[in-house]
Amino acid sequence: STKFKQLSPAEFFYNNRSMAGFDNPTRAVYTVMRELIENSLDACDAHGIKPLIYVSLKRVAADELEVLIADNGVGVPSRYIADAFGRVFFGSKYTIRQSRGTFGLGGKMAILYGQLTTGEPVNVATSIGSDIHLVKLSIDIKLNQPIVHQKKILHNPNSYRGTTVSIKFKGDYVSARNRVIRYLRMTRIALPYASIIFFDPENQVFLAPALTESMPKPPVESKPHPYGVDIIKVKEMVDSSKREVTLLKFLQKFSRIGVTTASRFVTWLGLDPNRPVKKLSDDEIKKIVEGFKSFTFLPPDGSSLSPLGEQTIRTGLTSEYNPEFISVTTRPPSAYEGFSFIVEAALAYGGGINSENGSNEVRLLRFANKIPLIYDSSNDVAMKVIEEDIDWANYGLDPKVDPLLIFIHIAASKVPFKTAGKEYVADREEVRREIRLALRKCARDLKTYLSKKKREQNFHMR
Amino acid sequence: STKFKQLSPAEFFYNNRSMAGFDNPTRAVYTVMRELIENSLDACDAHGIKPLIYVSLKRVAADELEVLIADNGVGVPSRYIADAFGRVFFGSKYTIRQSRGTFGLGGKMAILYGQLTTGEPVNVATSIGSDIHLVKLSIDIKLNQPIVHQKKILHNPNSYRGTTVSIKFKGDYVSARNRVIRYLRMTRIALPYASIIFFDPENQVFLAPALTESMPKPPVESKPHPYGVDIIKVKEMVDSSKREVTLLKFLQKFSRIGVTTASRFVTWLGLDPNRPVKKLSDDEIKKIVEGFKSFTFLPPDGSSLSPLGEQTIRTGLTSEYNPEFISVTTRPPSAYEGFSFIVEAALAYGGGINSENGSNEVRLLRFANKIPLIYDSSNDVAMKVIEEDIDWANYGLDPKVDPLLIFIHIAASKVPFKTAGKEYVADREEVRREIRLALRKCARDLKTYLSKKKREQNFHMR
Ligand SMILES: Nc1ncnc2c1ncn2[C@@H]1O[C@H](COP(=O)(O)OP(=O)(O)OP(=O)(O)O)[C@@H](O)[C@H]1O
Ligand SMILES: Nc1ncnc2c1ncn2[C@@H]1O[C@H](COP(=O)(O)OP(=O)(O)OP(=O)(O)O)[C@@H](O)[C@H]1O
Ligand SMILES: [Mg+2]
Ligand SMILES: [Mg+2]
DSSP: OOOOEEOOHHHHHHHTGGGGTOSSHHHHHHHHHHHHHHHHHHHHHTTTOOOEEEEEEEEEETTEEEEEEEEOSOOOOGGGHHHHHHSTTEESOOSSSOOSOOSSOHHHHHHHHHHHHHOOOEEEEEESSSSEEEEEEEEETTTTEEEEEEEEEEOOTTOOOEEEEEEEEEOOHHHHHHHHHHHHHHHHHHOTTOEEEEEOTTSOEEEEOOSOSOOOOOOOOOOOOSTTOOHHHHHHHHHTSOTTOBHHHHHTTSTTOOHHHHHHHHHHHTOOTTSBGGGOOHHHHHHHHHHHHHSOOOOOOOTTOOOOOHHHHHHHHHHHHOOSEEEEEEOOOEEETTEEEEEEEEEEESTTOOSTTSSOOOOEEEEETTEEEOSOGGGSHHHHIIIIIOOGGGGTOOTTTSSEEEEEEEEESSOOBSSTTOOSBOOOHHHHHHHHHHHHHHHHHHHHHHHHHHHHHHHHHO | OOOOEEOOHHHHHHHTGGGGTOSSHHHHHHHHHHHHHHHHHHHHHTTTOOOEEEEEEEEEETTEEEEEEEEOSOOOOGGGHHHHHHSTTEESOOSSSOOSOOSSOHHHHHHHHHHHHHOOOEEEEEESSSSEEEEEEEEETTTTEEEEEEEEEEOOTTOOOEEEEEEEEEOOHHHHHHHHHHHHHHHHHHOTTOEEEEEOTTSOEEEEOOSOSOOOOOOOOOOOOSTTOOHHHHHHHHHTSOTTOBHHHHHTTSTTOOHHHHHHHHHHHTOOTTSBGGGOOHHHHHHHHHHHHHSOOOOOOOTTOOOOOHHHHHHHHHHHHOOSEEEEEEOOOEEETTEEEEEEEEEEESTTOOSTTSSOOOOEEEEETTEEEOSOGGGSHHHHIIIIIOOGGGGTOOTTTSSEEEEEEEEESSOOBSSTTOOSBOOOHHHHHHHHHHHHHHHHHHHHHHHHHHHHHHHHHO
């Protein structure tokens, strides 16, 4: 007879760790590094702290590594430390605000991978400025909860604030090295205000001191934008509303809906503004959700987002590639499923970008929420736009042959990642459209530049 | 101050539905269809039932569809119906045995997608041969549990057995149609013993009656194979062992370890066979896991697997493509992480496969546990083998230019899928190696055939 069973979230990702970027011992090194670095960067720049991050990766046995990462971030409050590092789907980044973290999974997967390859617990030291808390823990997979092996509290006379995480795990650093370095170089492009120091197992140092003094101000949490919000979301918001809340009041829980817009929307839909929202029927909720898709609301205001900005993109591309010409386009904020996002695109041409690429492949540099994306580019929504939506010949360009580099950054309060390992971005229509519009604008600018350059060259030749 | 939160599994996949194959309204149609069909096929061929599956997809409003699927499978026992269809990470396929289902997620995602696009609950009718149970339910996302709207029990005078599921959801069938039909055609190649009838929204019928009378016998649950088992897995098995179980007895819980092999292994490791396994230290467990990787055990016996078999592959490829020549290779059973798997590969050449492909792309037909894989082939482990591991020139072949079709089937007690939508298989070293060896053998056979053919042609020309 058939055995039915319930799996915990930790069991699911332990069973299916390839989904989270732990496909093999080489990929595991990359994933452990990037998950820890992204946690440290979030702990800094989401709180207006200029990141100073130290990472060391040491060889402790034949195929065994130990990673140690130390940041100057905001720290973890003591009552949350064990769950933050020991419970899958537990985290602080489930808000409507741009951050690298989004799943409440990454740190736990790195710890879990250490546990399954070496049996060793993770060591965490953290402080929010008061006492320093040291915790040694492992993950109870069946129950999806932390097992605390040891706890210690230290006084903090210098008010140190930040987090240190140390994990022993098996992995192949030699095969992973190029990708790890590429990740760090790409991070440098996106984050000129961050200092990252990396000591690798061969005692090589990757030193990336901050290039700029100032930092963009952190994004702030926003309300959901009405565009693309679905029935489940609206029902959740109705459930969490007080009993007396009217439809008119309820609509103002959405971004860009003030009392005037709310009244116009309710009138347009033919509903009663004073109706208690908890009394709405399923059909009326469906009508509201349909209306959200077709009514013209102001677009999102972008305050929950943190784009790179044209200056950072130009500086980064120039320092890495020294191109002859760069066209940058920043799209206005858009939304999908109620989440706002901004696409920034650039085309870099010539200079240090040479066309004897040999491989006849598109040169594509992808970022999402300032995270470098290195794997699985062929299925990324950006690659679909490049290969299916842009008529490059129309601009006199061929991205597979010309000395051309394509740069895409998606800054979103939720990035529609296709994998739990954040390898690539899903083919979401609203996102695809914004990338398409951004690249067409960049291509037009590049075409203009190249025609002008050609005319000048022809002029000189006479 | 930072808000920490716990997400339920339903909330996680509701937030990140692109990961489960619900990227956009076109992909959603494909995913709903394939998740329901795979559930019905599992309910049949895992239980020795010749599948007879009826699927209809009707248009009920402008962009709203209703899918109805009816199978003659084993049915769902009444006490499990609500959780089977209403609780994420709940299912009957968490065993060491080949099945299409593996996550306890697919059916729930289809239901959830219907719920978020239409607000409608799912209707399920099922019987294991006694009463017929009708259940109308929706999913409580926050609590990850079913909300039963209505329940009914009907008498079953004809002992009907099987399951019917009906979901209303929004989707773009017109854009999805080609992929849905391709999925059905590929299913036909793999399952000559199944009858599938599909009525689409345009009143077209896809009729695929069974081509063969006999069915392969269902795979049986097996113990884990020692090769590749990790520390967490061993500790779990130790925890669930009775207190008096010795190390010698414990080792026999693994496939291919009888008392003789267990003694040899314990002696080789230098441990005491009579030691109560619960008294092993962490270091000793680690030593056992390391030993499992290097000790020579008999390979898995394949009884938990259900490969297609050379005959089915030849028949299927012949009926679809009528090639001039087919070479088929079936690798012996192998293992990773304790799970056994078999790779079957084929190269089909010429005949109905023409080389004016135009697109200069590899023709690759992928299956995993008899499931057709249609999306994201570029990152699939099979494509990595084809593009990086096989020196095609060595065999006088060029898969991008020649009239060549590459067929890969991975039959596994756990397929290392990279995505929750089962789009492609992760780059797992043991799996990559087996595909590589299988394709090299096929390539050698094809090379031999082509040389022989060329010699014969040269002979005739004299
Ligand atoms: N270095 C750090 N400094 C401060 N807080 C941290 C640090 N590392 C982890 N945390 C906290 O632990 C939580 C869980 O981290 P984890 O990486 O598991 O998930 P996440 O970052 O929220 O999402 P994702 O799975 O996308 O990475 C974070 O949300 C954050 O609150
Ligand atoms: N048509 C059906 N006939 C019999 N049992 C079914 C049927 N559909 C679903 N089930 C039962 O419901 C369970 C949950 O199905 P669901 O699709 O959510 O997960 P799964 O098939 O186990 O795994 P996966 O997420 O990989 O599809 C199944 O394990 C099976 O026991
Ligand atoms: Mg994280
Ligand atoms: Mg299923």
